[in-house]
Amino acid sequence: MPERHEEMLAQIASEYYLENTSKVEIAKTHGISRFQVARYLDEARHEGIVQITIRRPAAVPVEEAELARALGITTVTIAPTPTGALDERDRLARAAAGVVARVVTEGCRLGVSWSRTLQAMAGHLPTLPGCDVVQLAGSITVTGGSGSGALIHRLGAAAGGRTWPLPAPLILETAETAASLRRQPEISDALKAAEDLDVAVVALGDWAPGKSTVYERLSPTQRRAATAAGTVAECSGRLLAADGSAAAAGVDDCVIAVSLAQLKATPQVVMVAPSPDGVAGVRAAVAAGIVNHLVLGPSLAHALATELDLIEATATEDPA
Numbered sequence: 001m002p003e004r005h006e007e008m009l010a011q012i013a014s015e016y017y018l019e020n021t022s023k024v025e026i027a028k029t030h031g032i033s034r035f036q037v038a039r040y041l042d043e044a045r046h047e048g049i050v051q052i053t054i055r056r057p058a059a060v061p062v063e064e065a066e067l068a069r070a071l072g073i074t075t076v077t078i079a080p081t082p083t084g085a086l087d088e089r090d091r092l093a094r095a096a097a098g099v100v101a102r103v104v105t106e107g108c109r110l111g112v113s114w115s116r117t118l119q120a121m122a123g124h125l126p127t128l129p130g131c132d133v134v135q136l137a138g139s140i141t142v143t144g145g146s147g148s149g150a151l152i153h154r155l156g157a158a159a160g161g162r163t164w165p166l167p168a169p170l171i172l173e174t175a176e177t178a179a180s181l182r183r184q185p186e187i188s189d190a191l192k193a194a195e196d197l198d199v200a201v202v203a204l205g206d207w208a209p210g211k212s213t214v215y216e217r218l219s220p221t222q223r224r225a226a227t228a229a230g231t232v233a234e235c236s237g238r239l240l241a242a243d244g245s246a247a248a249a250g251v252d253d254c255v256i257a258v259s260l261a262q263l264k265a266t267p268q269v270v271m272v273a274p275s276p277d278g279v280a281g282v283r284a285a286v287a288a289g290i291v292n293h294l295v296l297g298p299s300l301a302h303a304l305a306t307e308l309d310l311i312e313a314t315a316t317e318d319p320a
Contacts, residue, residue, distance in 0.1 A: 006047075006049065008030075008040070009040055009043060009044040009047065009049050010044070010049050012026055012030065012037060012040050012041065012044070013040075013041060013044040013049060013050045015029075016037070016041055017050065023037045023038060062078060062298070062301045062302055062304075062305045062310070062311065063310075064076045064077060064078055064301075066305075066310055067301060067304060067305055067308070067310065068294070070305075070308045070310055071282075071286050071294070071304070071308070072286060073286060073291055073292055073293070073294060074268075074292040074293055075099070075292070075293045075294070076293075076294045076296070076301070077095050077096075077098070077099050077293070077294070077295045077296075078095075078296060078297070078298055078301045079091040079092045079094070079095040079295065079296070079297050079298070080095075080298075081298050088274070088297055089116060089117050089120055089274065090120055091297070092117050092120075092272055092274055092295060092296075092297060093117050093118075093120035093121040093123070093124060094121075094124050095295050096117065096118070096121045096201070096270065096272045096295045097121045097124035097125050098124075099270050099293050099295055100121070100125060100128075100199070100201055100270055101125065101128070103199050103268045103270065103293065104128055104129055104131060104159075104199055105129055105131070105198075106129040106130050106131065107129075107130065107131060108129075108131045108132075108198035108199055109131065109132045109133075109134060109193070109196060109197050109198050109199075110128075110131050110132065110133050110134065110155070110159065110197070110198065110199045110200075110201070111133075111134040111135075111136045111193075111194055111197040111199070111200040111201070111258060111266070112133060112134070112135065112136060112151065112152060112155055112200075112201045112202075113136040113137045113200075113201065113202040113203060113235075113236040113257070113258070114137055114140055114151055114203075114213070115203030115205070115213065115272065115274070117203055117272050117274050118151065118201060118202075118203055118272065119150075119151050121201075121272075122151055122154045122155055125155065125158055126158060127158050128155065128158045128159040128160075129159070130159060130160050130161055131159045131161050131198075132159070132161040132162040132163070132164070132193075133152055133155050133156045133159055133161060133162075133163045133164070134152075134163075134164040134190060134193045134194055134197065135149070135151075135152040135163075135164060135165050135166040135190055136166070136194055136200060136202065136236055136257060136258040137166065137170050137236045137237050137256075137257040137258065138166055138168045138169050138170035138171070138237070138255070138256040138257055139166065139167065139168065139169055139170065140169075140170050140213055149165060149167070152165055152166075153165070164189060164190040164193045165186070165190065166187060166190040166191070166256065166257075167186055167187065168181045168184075168187050168256045169256065170213065170214070170217070170237050170255060170256060170257060171214065171217050171218070171237065171251070171254055171255055171256075172254045172255075172256070173254070174254065175253035175254050177254075178253060178254050178255065178256055179253070181256060182256060187256065191256075191258070194258045194259075194262045195262055195265070197262070197265075197266040197267075198267055198268065199266070199267070199268045199269075199270065200258070200263055200266045200268070200269045200270070201269075201270045201272075202235050202236050202263065202269065202270070202271050202272070202290075203235070203236075203271070203272045203273075203274065204233055204234075204235050204271055204272065204273040204274075204275075204278060204281050204282065204285055204291075205233060205234045205235070205274075205275070205281070206232075206233055206234075206275045206277060206278050206280075206281050207226065207227065207231045207232055207233055207234060207239070207281075211275050212233075212234040213234070213237070214234045214237055214239070214251070214255075215234070218251065222249070222250070222251060225249050225250055225251075226239055226247060226249035226251060228249075229241070229247040229248050229249040230242060230247055231247040231249055232280040232281055232284050233278070233280065233281030233282075233284050233285065235260075235263070235271070235285060235290065236257045236258050236263070237255040237256075237257040238252065238255065238257065238258075238259065238260050239251060239252070240260075240281070240284040240285065240288060241284065242280060242283070242284050242287075243284070243287055244284050244285070244286070244287025244288035244289070245288070246260055260288060260290060263288075263290040264288065264289045264290055267292075268292050268293065269290055269291050269292050269293070270292070270293040270295065271285060271290070271291040271293065271294055271295065272295045272296075273285075273294060273295070273296045273300060274296075274297070275300065276297060276299035276300050276303070277300075277303075278296075278300050279300065279303050279304055279307055282294065282296070282300070282304060
């Protein structure tokens with residue numbers, strides 16, 4: 001590009017962007033049409049003479065205590081926004097470990113469900129106050145990781161107390177098979193131990209592919225039935241409708257896990273909600289009375305705060 005032409009582009013761009021001169025005035029000054037001015041401005045951007053930086057406003061911070069009050073629960077813990085190598089799951093796991101370390105006390109009975117985030121959480125709890133540990137959901141085998149049985153043994157070692165493993169699959173093909181397994185002494189003892197918990201640690205999954213431990217383990221027919229029954233979320237194998245009731249999907253009797261009634265009776269329930277789209281699930285869990293301490297990421301916290309009118313929704317600018 002000739003130097004003289006480049007200088008002209010820089011001059012016109014300066015007048016327009018820095019001095020707020022209109023295209024009509026620039027055209028008169030330089031003896032060209034306003035359409036040429038527009039073309040020169042486009043050329044200046046294309047050649048890098050003009051570089052435009054857009055600074056988007058930071059998300060409005062959400063106050064944890066305010067969100068907890070609005071939801072009607074004890075505490076909300078928002079995992080920090082990623083700033084380094086830690087992925088979202090590990091940030092949630094660390095935050096959950098901090099909450100568990102606060103609420104677990106010497107001599108209590110701790111119940112733990114399973115999710116990948118809870119599995120990661122155990123790595124941040126090398127020790128716990130001396131307590132007993134109960135497995136709250138039947139075993140799940142996952143690719144590339146350890147399942148729920150390994151989690152309960154790891155936490156049991158950290159706590160140094162008695163453990164109640166639940167040596168059964170989370171979901172059985174028939175209610176009859178599940179009922180038969182529940183009568184076995186070791187399984188029956190673990191489920192009975194869940195009736196007298198001091199603290200429960202569970203995960204909340206959206207009712208969607210890849211978001212729920214149960215969703216992928218049901219047949220297409222069962223999934224459709226669960227969706228038709230109004231399922232919005234899943235917790236420890238139990239399906240939740242939007243109003244917090246158990247979704248009548250015909251799956252509950254096939255599940256070997258803590259019941260919603262047992263969770264509701266537990267004084268302290270720590271719930272990890274990993275999905276950024278989990279507003280409906282959180283509202284359902286709150287309505288069900290199965291969460292006291294909620295651990296979530298900043299995106300879900302912002303979405304909940306917006307729905308609860310704690311902050312204003314971000315306006316969308318009309319491009320016209």
